[in-house]
Amino acid sequence: MPVGTVASVKGVSQDILEELGVQILLGNTYHLYLRPGVAQVRQLGGLHRFMAWPRAILTDSGGFQVFSLNDLRKVTEEGVTFRSHLDGSTHFFTPESAMEAQIGLGADIIMAFDECTEHPASPQRARESMELTLRWAARSKKYFEQHKTEVPWATERTPGPAQTQALFGIVQGGMDAALRKESAERTIEIGFPGYAIGGLSVGEPRPVTREVVEATLQHLPADKPRYLMGVGTPEEIVEYASLGVDMMDCVLPTRAARHGLLFTSEGRISIKQVRYASDPGPLDPKCGCRVCRRYSRAYLRHLYAANEVLAQVLNTVHNLSFYLDTMRAVRHSIALGNKTQFLAGGQSRAKS
Amino acid sequence: MPVGTVASVKGVSQDILEELGVQILLGNTYHLYLRPGVAQVRQLGGLHRFMAWPRAILTDSGGFQVFSLNDLRKVTEEGVTFRSHLDGSTHFFTPESAMEAQIGLGADIIMAFDECTEHPASPQRARESMELTLRWAARSKKYFEQHKTEVPWATERTPGPAQTQALFGIVQGGMDAALRKESAERTIEIGFPGYAIGGLSVGEPRPVTREVVEATLQHLPADKPRYLMGVGTPEEIVEYASLGVDMMDCVLPTRAARHGLLFTSEGRISIKQVRYASDPGPLDPKCGCRVCRRYSRAYLRHLYAANEVLAQVLNTVHNLSFYLDTMRAVRHSIALGNKTQFLAGGQSRAKS
Secondary structure (H helix, E strand, O other): OEOOOOOOOOOOHHHHHHHHHOEEEEOOOHHHHOHHHHHHHOOOHHHHHHHHOOOOOEOOOOHHHHHHHHOOEEEEOOOOOEOOOOOOOOOEOOHHHHHHHHHHHHHOEEEOOOOOOOOOHHHHHHHHHHHHHHHHHHHHHHHHHHHHHHHOOOOOOOOOOOOOOEEEEEEEOOHHHHHHHHHHHHHHOOOOOEEEEOOOOOOOOOOHHHHHHHHHOOOOOOOOEEEEEEOOOHHHHHHHOOOOOOEEOHHHHHHHHHHHEEEOOOOEOOOHHHHOOOOOOOOOOOOHHHHHHOOHHHHHHHHHHHHHHHHHHHHHHHHHHHHHHHHHHHHHHHHHHHHHHHHHHHHHHOOO | OOOOOEEEOOOOOHHHHHOOOEEEEEOOHHHHOOOOOHHHHOOOOHHHHHHOOOOEEEEEEEEEHHHHHHHOOEEOOOOEEEEEOOOOOOOEHHHHHHHHHHHOOOOOOOOOOOOOOOOOOOOOHHHHHHHHHHHHHHHHHHHHHHHHHHOOOOOOOOOOOOOOEEEEEEEEOOOOOOHHHHHHHHHHHOOOOOOEEOOOOOOOOHHHHHHHHHHHHHOOOOOOOOEEOOOOHHHHHHHHHHHHOOOOOHHHHHHHOOOOOEEEOOOOEOOOOOHHHOOOOOOOOOOOOHHHOOOOOHHHHHHHHOHHHHHHHHHHHHHHHHHHHHHHHHHHHHHHHHHHHHHHHHHHHHHH
């Protein structure tokens, strides 16, 4: 899921995102709550209509941004007090107000309000934080069930199953496998149509991330979406998908693009390097995106060196294309695997 | 002609420019000479190949940029010494080196090296500057004739008439009608396939601009392209086209877009205004561009207020669309006028 923090994937228009095959975008509740504000988006019919994006949208709970952008946040049982990174104004998020915000924004998938446990955290701190997230998950669900029909498009869409949003739970528990297991089981007890693994990519070594993902995944139902938040590199998303993760989001393809770091079938390219100034070849000879079809490395290097806005636009389009191609390959190989399995099953049935 | 200063129309990809119907782009010799450098562009096959733009390109002579970006420039009979706005390094442009640069860049239309007379200028200063431009025009033509086959694509393109570039002359003469007439006549004596009116939009009142344009145009051959440099607003380009101007370039649509100033059929809109924050309507209800078809004023206002790069991208696409629509309407009305004239002529012939 490409990240469109404030209802825009930085530099890329929605037409291009559609062409790239983006199925679902992520919006950040924290940012959208601050600007343009939930009331504004609600009044304009919700995020889909506001940003002219008919495909799926997921909003995060705001918990991670409060955690990562606010040194001055104050957490109590009731919720989190934090200061806006825009103007320093004070705000208070509770599970209830985070649900209210996400219902008002009207994404298709919304996330329970959680506390993202910092790393490192003592065993006691990790448990207390996990327990808090569990209580907040119950409160999130309760508020959601009472108010879910207040989504801006509740009565607008054509008759069908999706007249309300889907609220996902978030598993926390720090880097401790036992805590993660307990968090998963007790989140499942509360009951959600999908589950996310939160609290990773917070500074821990990558092997630890993988261990925690594996330790957590096995306790989450395979017949419901399993969403790993905030990862990762192209190699990582393939790896996590192979472990059973269904959904991932990451700012890496878009943020790296803005810094001239491009993912290609031949490895990573830092397009700012002078070696590309005379390179007439495409960025990635194996990529069919509109950037690789048309422009040379020399031109992309020139745009970056000249600080042209088109550099960010084209670099982002390519990196998203590379990520989406990667996920298409993953899905293709899953489909092939399933088919093989199915055929094998069919043959064995035919034999019996 | 949209302006693509360093081989990019800021924020807009070449695909979109094609879709908008852009027939010709302007590149700035001064900027391209400094970055990425003429040798670089030449080695990569010229500007068309470098920026992946198969349609027409015009490069200016560099004279105007040296004039407008360099307080420390020093003009002699031989040429102009100036400092780079990028790194302060010293450079020297002569008519010959400006031709060499433009031949190396390989645009379809290139401009004679001129001195853009400042405003206000005394009669004596305006005459001396005009005389210098005339001598430089002769030197530009001489160098061009001797070196025109050195254009990067001289031997690449398929057989046909356009194996070399077209060098246009530039009329100067300050704000004095008599000097302009003399400059036009003597530039025509040197002989070029097209003529530009330079030295306007340099701070003079708009009515003066119009007077000078009218005073100059009547002395330029109507059967050759007449190019008015550096104008203007949508109203002005209609007005100048009606006077007989064939080509114009201006940074206004692209630069204004970056500042949130948008041209519409209902007048100018400053999209940053809070009044648009809740406006669900299209930017311009009469515009069919991909921005007006898809996005609301509220979304465009949000993108601008949030300082999102997509604001620049979408605003620029719309403003270019508005300008190109304006010029399409101008061409349509010229065609209609000509047809009416032709039909009238035909009828009178039929009667006789």
